[in-house]
Amino acid sequence: MAKVKTSFFCQNCGSQYSKWQGQCTSCKEWNTIVEEVIQKEDKTSWKSSSSSIQTVSKSQLISDISSQSEIRINTCNKELNRVLGGGLVPGSITLLGGEPGIGKSTLMLQIVLQIGTTTLYVSGEESAQQIKMRAERIQSDSKSCFILTETKTQNIFKQIEEIQPRIVVIDSIQTLHSDYIDSSPGSISQIRECATELIKFAKETHTPVILIGHITKDGNIAGPKILEHMVDTVLQFEGDRNHVYRILRSQKNRFGSTNEIGIYEMLGKGLKEVANPSEILISKNEEGLSGTAISATIEGMRPLMIEIQALVSTAVYGTPQRSTTGFHVKRLNMLLAVLEKRAGFKLGAKDVFLNVTGGITVDDPAIDLAVVAAVLSSNVDIAIDKSLCFSAEIGLAGEVRPVTRIDQRIKEAEKLGYSSIIISKHCKVSNKDHKIGIIKVTKVHDVVRHLFG
Secondary structure, three states: OOOOEEEEEEOOOOOEEOOOOOEOOOOOOEOOEEEEEEEOOOOOOOOOOOOOOOOOOOOOOHHHOOOOOOOOEOOOOHHHHHHHOOOEOOOOEEEEEEOOOOOHHHHHHHHHHHOOOOEEEEEOOOOHHHHHHHHHHOOOOOOOEEEEEOOEHHHHHHHHHHHOOOEEEEEOHHHOEOOOOOOOOOOHHHHHHHHHHHHHHHHHHOOOEEEEEOEOOOOOEOOOOHHHHHOOEEEEEEEOOOOOEEEEEEEEEOOOOOOOEEEEEEEOOEEEEOOOHHHHOOOOOOOOOOOEEEEEEEEOOEEEEEEEEEEEEEOOOOOOOEEEEOOOHHHHHHHHHHHHHHOOOOOOOEEEEEEEOOOOOOOOHHHHHHHHHHHHHHHHOOOOOOOEEEOOEEOOOOEEEOOOOHHHHHHHHHHOOOOEEEEEOOOOOOOOOOOOEEEEEOEHHHHHHHHHO
16 A cells, blocks of 8 residues: 555645645635645456456557547537537547536436436436436426446446446546545546546446536635546536526637537426527517617627616716616727717716626627617617617727627527617628618717617
């Protein structure tokens, strides 16, 4: 048996130190450094038997390496397949993070129940009866899904050798512990060691492993940052628990693009895939309301039509309020300054509230023009034509700037029945056969003149 080795780790960022100190020099947090055992005994392999043959890798010429496309495993979930780039790659490690109660466990349970092949769902947080109750609630059953309530990695690997699953789901990585590390579950060294064992298992057996991870109060995945570097794919499950819609984003993907997103609707029977999110993100008000504008945006590779709501009122208190939901408040302050300086609207003494409907957060600068239109509409209390939408960026000089992939935005607006769209004059529209009316403007003045005369 090897000598027991210890080291000091920061519980906030995972930095390692040779001795204890009060402040972590990496993240500047105080009293977060604790001593942990980093090696308890010699390790053989993830396998239970110690007779595994250790192979030595040899270098190869890059010209001698055969290039072949990865064989994807269909997850029977179109939104997840879209985000992963076509499905799960054998031997890949996927890390799924999200806030408590957002639906991570529900999504993964739906996947293992519907995929139709031998799967193993390992839970360190819930009992088998609780998982069965959730499976009955989502009205899904499977003859090939195995449930294991275990937190010790050595026992998990014994079950894996018996069952030989095609997909393994770990819920969650923070609850696992290994015999090779003598520290509590959830610590920096335990998370790193358990992840290392699972990665070695996945690569040797070509079995995809999905890890569910907790997140901190800052929104980052709990544990050492190296965990995100070790895995192949990092997915983030976002959404507001007060809204029914959830967005699955890819922050890292070695086998596909990180621009794709998946949209789900949380129902009593589980998570439902949303095939056309544009229709559900726009309210169905028949009467025209002031302060509402529709924008053609793009989330990842998918064009969306979203509704922007604004409320402008006289400030009751001394300092005007600027409040946003789903939009960056500093971006709103910049647009209000442009309207005051370049368009002559006196908004400095008024409260401005902005909301992106549906509970989603949008970073696309193409919604700037819709934000400006909604604010001006609420300010003068004149409703904007419901058949009109916007897609353009606003510059500091008050100019209307072009945005990327304008043809996709126009096509999405045309598909949903809008009669006209306002874009920048400098946009190059490649497809001239659009049936929707295209209005091109150069400055904010032109937009104001077109909307309000």
